[in-house]
Amino acid sequence: xxxxxxxxxxxxxxxxxxxARPGVLVTEVAEDFGVxxxxxxxxxxxxWMCGLPGHxxxxxxxxxxxxxxxxxxxxxxxxxxxxxxxxxxLALVVALRTxxxxxxxxxxxxxxxxxxxxxxxxxxVAQAADAVAVRVEARAHTLAAVQQALDEGRALHLRxxxxxxxxxxxxxxxxxxxxxxxxxxxxxxxxxxxxxxRLFRLDRIEVxxxxxxxxxxxxxxxxxDLSAGxxxxxxxxxxxxxxxxxxxxxxxxxxxxxxxxxxxxxxxEVTLRVSETDWVRRLALRLGTGCEVVAPPSLxxxxxxxxxxxxxxxxxxxxLSSAP
Amino acid sequence: MSSRRAERLVNLVICLLSTRQYLSASRIRQAVPGYExxxxxxxxxxxxxxxxxxxxxxxxELGIPLETGRGSLAEAEEGYRIARRDYExxxxxxxxxxxxxxxxxxxxxxxxxxxxxxNGALLKLRAAGVxxxxxxxxxxxxxxxxxxxxxxxxLDAVTARQAVRFGYRKSFxxxxxxxxxxxxxxxxxxxRWYVVGHDRVRGATRCFRLSRISxxxxxxxxxxxxxxxxPGVNLLEFVAGSFRHGPPPKTARLLVRPGAGAGLRRYGTVxxxxxxxxxxxxxxxxxxxxxxxxxxxxxxxLVQEPADLREAVVARLTELARA
Numbered sequence: 342x343x344x345x346x347x348x349x350x351x352x353x354x355x356x357x358x359x360x361a362r363p364g365v366l367v368t369e370v371a372e373d374f375g376v377x378x379x380x381x382x383x384x385x386x387x388x389w390m391c392g393l394p395g396h397x398x399x400x401x402x403x404x405x406x407x408x409x410x411x412x413x414x415x416x417x418x419x420x421x422x423x424x425x426x427x428x429x430x431l432a433l434v435v436a437l438r439t440x441x442x443x444x445x446x447x448x449x450x451x452x453x454x455x456x457x458x459x460x461x462x463x464x465x466v467a468q469a470a471d472a473v474a475v476r477v478e479a480r481a482h483t484l485a486a487v488q489q490a491l492d493e494g495r496a497l498h499l500r501x502x503x504x505x506x507x508x509x510x511x512x513x514x515x516x517x518x519x520x521x522x523x524x525x526x527x528x529x530x531x532x533x534x535x536x537x538x539r540l541f542r543l544d545r546i547e548v549x550x551x552x553x554x555x556x557x558x559x560x561x562x563x564x565x566d567l568s569a570g571x572x573x574x575x576x577x578x579x580x581x582x583x584x585x586x587x588x589x590x591x592x593x594x595x596x597x598x599x600x601x602x603x604x605x606x607x608x609x610e611v612t613l614r615v616s617e618t619d620w621v622r623r624l625a626l627r628l629g630t631g632c633e634v635v636a637p638p639s640l641x642x643x644x645x646x647x648x649x650x651x652x653x654x655x656x657x658x659x660x661l662s663s664a665p
Numbered sequence: 666m667s668s669r670r671a672e673r674l675v676n677l678v679i680c681l682l683s684t685r686q687y688l689s690a691s692r693i694r695q696a697v698p699g700y701e702x703x704x705x706x707x708x709x710x711x712x713x714x715x716x717x718x719x720x721x722x723x724x725x726e727l728g729i730p731l732e733t734g735r736g737s738l739a740e741a742e743e744g745y746r747i748a749r750r751d752y753e754x755x756x757x758x759x760x761x762x763x764x765x766x767x768x769x770x771x772x773x774x775x776x777x778x779x780x781x782x783x784n785g786a787l788l789k790l791r792a793a794g795v796x797x798x799x800x801x802x803x804x805x806x807x808x809x810x811x812x813x814x815x816x817x818x819x820l821d822a823v824t825a826r827q828a829v830r831f832g833y834r835k836s837f838x839x840x841x842x843x844x845x846x847x848x849x850x851x852x853x854x855x856x857r858w859y860v861v862g863h864d865r866v867r868g869a870t871r872c873f874r875l876s877r878i879s880x881x882x883x884x885x886x887x888x889x890x891x892x893x894x895x896p897g898v899n900l901l902e903f904v905a906g907s908f909r910h911g912p913p914p915k916t917a918r919l920l921v922r923p924g925a926g927a928g929l930r931r932y933g934t935v936x937x938x939x940x941x942x943x944x945x946x947x948x949x950x951x952x953x954x955x956x957x958x959x960x961x962x963x964x965x966x967l968v969q970e971p972a973d974l975r976e977a978v979v980a981r982l983t984e985l986a987r988a
Contacts, residue, residue, distance in 0.1 A: 350727060350785060352675050354792035361794030373791055375784070387668055391675040393683050394696035418683050421753035422792035426728035427824065429789070432782035436770035440807065448802075451762035452770070459767065459786075462757040462793075472823040474901045475809055475853040491804040502927055507962070509927045521807040523856030547931075567808055568775075594876065627961035629981045647963035648985035654967055655979050 351376070352384055356402060356419040363412045370411070385411065392417040425462070427469035433459055434470035443521060445481030447488040479526040479543055486549045487528050490516045496556045497530070500548035501541055505620040509547065510534070515558040522571050529565070531558040538562050540571065572597040578614035581621050582635035585609045589631035592624070610635070622647065673699030677720060678729065682752060686736045687744025690717055721745075759795050767795075769802040776811040809853060813875035816851065818882040819860045823848045825888040828865070832879045841879040846871070849894035854904045861900045862891075872904045913948030917955060918969040921945045925965035929958070944969070952977055960985075 351374055358373070359365065371381040385404060392401035403415035425433070437456040441449055460467045490497045497516055502509045514530035517538070521527075526543040538558075565573070580599075585592055587607040600612035615621055618640050625634050625644045634641045676697045681688065694700045694713055701713040724731050730751040733743050759767060767790065771783040787797055815831065822829045829848055832841030848862040857874060864871040894900065920942040921929060933947035949955040956977035959966050968975040 348671050349674055349723070350788065352671060353678065353727075354788050357794075358792040361792070374788065383668070387672050388675065390672055391679060394680050396676075396698060417679050419679060422789040423727070423729060423752060424754050425786050425789060426782070428778070428782040429786035432774060432779045433767070433770060433786040436773040436783060436807070436809075437766065439773065439809070440766065440770055446805075448762060448766060451760070452766040455759060455763035455766040455770075458757055458759060458763065459790075462755050464755070469824060472820060472850045473852065474850065476855075476901050476905075477807070478855065488804075502931060504928060507925070507927050509930075519805045521805065523808065523810055524853060525856060567806060623961040623963070626963055626985060627957050629957070629960065630984050645986060648982045651960075651964045651967075652979065652982045652986055654964060655975070655982070657979055657983065 348384070350423070352388060353419070354422050355384060355388060356413055356416050357422045359404070359411060359413040360416055360420060364407070364410045365412075366410050368409065424464065425466060427466045430459075430463040430466040431469040431473060434463065434467055435473045435475060438470070439475040439477060440521075443477045443484070443526070444479050445484035445488075446479070447485070447492065475524070477521045477524055477526060479521075483543045483546050483549050484519075484526060486551055487516060487519055487543065490551045490556065491519060493551070494556050496552040496554050497528075498548075498550040498552055499541060499546050502545040502547060504545065505617065507619070507623065513552065514539070514541070515556040515562065517558055517562060518564055520567070520571070522567070527571070531562040538565070540565075570597060575614055575616070578616050579618070580636060581613045581615055581618065581640065583611050583613070583621075583625070584633040584635055585611065585628075586631045589628045592628070592632070618643070669699055673697060674720060674723065678724065678747065681731070681745055681747040682749060684746050687732070687734045687740075687746050689740070689742040689744045690714075691742070693717070693745065754789055754793050757790065757793050757795060759790075764795055764797050765802050768797045768799060769805060769807065771797075773807040773809050774811065775808050776816070778817065779811060810856075811853075811858065813858050813878075815860075815875045815878040815882050816858060819848055819851050819875070822882065822884060823850055823860075825884075826891040826893075827888045828885040828891055829882050830885050831873075831882045833873055834877045834879055844871075844873065845885060846873070847891040849891075849898070850900045851875075852900045852904055854901060859904045861894075861903050870898065870903065872907055913950050915949055915971070917947050917949055917971065917974055919945045919947060919959065920967040920969055921962075922965045926962050929962065929966065939969075942967070956981060 355370075355374070358370070367381060368378055371378040374381060376384075388402050389404055390401070394400070400417065401415070402417045402419070403413070405412050405414050434456065437452055437459060440446060441452045441456055443449070446452075487497065489495075497514050498511070499514060500509060500511050512532055512534040514528070514532050516528060516530045518529045519526065520529055520540070528541040528543060528546070530539060530541060531537070532539040583592065584604070585608065590609050593601045593609055593611050596611075596613060598611040599614055602610040604610055613621070622640060622643050625632050625640070626647060634644055676699065677693070680693065680697050688696070691703070694703060694717070700716060701709050703709060703713070721731060730747060732746050732748055736744060767787070771787050774780040774783055791797060819829065828845060830843060830845045833844045834841045845865040846860065846862045847865065848860050851858060851860050857876065859872040859874055861870070861872045863869070919929065919933070920939060923941070923943055926945070929945060929947060933945045935943045936946050937944040947955075952974055956974055959968060959974070959978050960981045968978050
């Protein structure tokens with residue numbers, strides 16, 4: 342997209358925007374339009390030169406500045422913004438429909454009212470939105486409890502299944518945010534048990550109870566930056582390298598890998614950073630011959646030892662000679 | 666791009682909005698400052714024509730409804746105008762909780778094109794007088810990625826109602842197969858994108874995961890040839906339904922070490938105790954998938970029955986022990 346294609350929509354929207362807000366601060370306008378104040382002032386100067394054919398003094402857009410605020414005194418017929426494009430209608434309508442369909446999300450009523458108004462204002466182009474649909478799964482009851490705790494600023498008691506450790510634990514948490522990310526819902530909270538910020542997948546919360554005590558995340562509870570994805574590999578965690586056959590390749594898409602390297606014959610090597618190797622051991626056992634653990638060596642041995650011990654329990658171990 | 670060009674385009678929009686009659690290109694050339702003046706030479710005419718063509722294309726790209734027509738039969742040249750009712754966003758008035766919902770929705774997209782489009786929509790709503798607080802609903806963060814390479818080409822094909830052809834891998838160990846599809850829509854289910862439509866080869870409704878499309882998506886035939894989805898077909902439900910299996914037909918009995926196998930326990934029922942182990946009954950459909958899962962628990966889970974599951978687990982463990 343070139344600079345004019347960015348600037349022209351802004352220029353066309355500015356006059357009606359100012360018309361609706363007489364005396365608005367220039368800094369506020371710049372913030373709303375997401376541009377530096379200097380750029381916004383250049384935009385206003387440009388608009389001042391524009392107007393109806395003839396371009397006499399009475400034909401030009403007129404702005405009056407008072408201190409740091411600005412008012413449109415003549416709009417040259419630019420009184421309303423341009424209609425939404427099909428892309429714009431699609432982006433907004435699909436997003437609203439997605440939220441309206443999240444089971445148990447507080448304020449769905451407002452979402453639905455907003456959706457109806459936006460669809461009406463978009464007119465025919467709102468049909469573009471029928472081409473896309475997004476579902477976010479959630480259990481209404483869990484979601485409602487989490488939102489209630491967030492709204493009322495109260496702590497939560499959870500019974501939670503941790504897939505990484507394959508255990509179910511009871512814990513009290515201080516809720517920070519509700520994340521609806523790529524089809525799943527998560528609670529981001531300060532976990533008093535782990536003494537750290539944790540993500541709890543809502544479909545793994547088995548029991549939830551809103552506590553009477555207030556939510557009080559400590560100052561070190563900082564919401565994660567979502568721009569790089571939900572999980573970011575921590576460089577200080579131990580490195581695990583797995584070599585995957587073609588049919589175990591899904592692991593590369595499913596887990597946040599630090600490195601993914603395509604090898605010959607359809608093999609893929611992935612590097613992960615993990616805080617604990619328990620779940621990787623279970624993953625390796627699950628994948629069987631589809632996955633070779635390359636590093637760390639201790640994990641290679643762990644997987645083999647676990648398999649032998651399990652075989653012994655089936656009464657099969659005796660005939661096996663040790664690996665060459 | 667220069668301010669001169671931006672200024673000319675704003676003036677062009679104002680000019681065409683202000684006229685009820687169609688204005689010919691030569692009238693526009695006089696009325697809008699910034700066009701190559703008419704000095705009677707073919708060269709200046711050519712320069713003007715090029716500029717004007719580019720400007721028209723740019724306005725159309727922004728979604729400005731540029732109409733063409735003739736004011737009367739007598740007029741030789743085609744003219745232009747912008748109908749105000751087609752240009753202007755209708756009145757929209759949002760209550761505070763509704764504008765909070767719109768602000769929240771606009772934060773949903775993570776891919777550049779859709780996020781940009783959502784921001785473009787917000788800009789216009791603000792220009793219509795709607796106040797949107799960017800910090801509204803700060804307790805909820807929705808995020809949807811649409812980064813599959815096939816996403817935009819497929820969406821464009823759906824919008825153009827045009828068929829597509831692409832290579833598709835059913836799984837990673839097979840070569841891509843050519844599929845020809847009349848696409849109805851693109852949907853995200855459990856965080857993954859699918860295109861749903863009529864598969865021309867199979868003659869039936871099918872869905873395809875975007876991440877398994879290999880290579881480019883090619884358009885087939887003319888735009889406008891694809892009929893919309895048949896009434897009653899809900900695209901999301903179709904995708905969800907293609908993963909839904911009937912009730913698990915078989916039951917396995919597993920011995921699970923107390924305190925372990927929490928993942929399995931979530932889907933089964935403890936029916937008793939045997940030599941200090943919990944006896945867990947679990948419904949399942951596919952022996953191999955359950956064998957994979959059971960194997961992952963190592964010594965914590967032992968299959969009691971059925972025999973084929975037990976054998977499948979032992980075979981897997983044997984391979985792992987040899988490795």
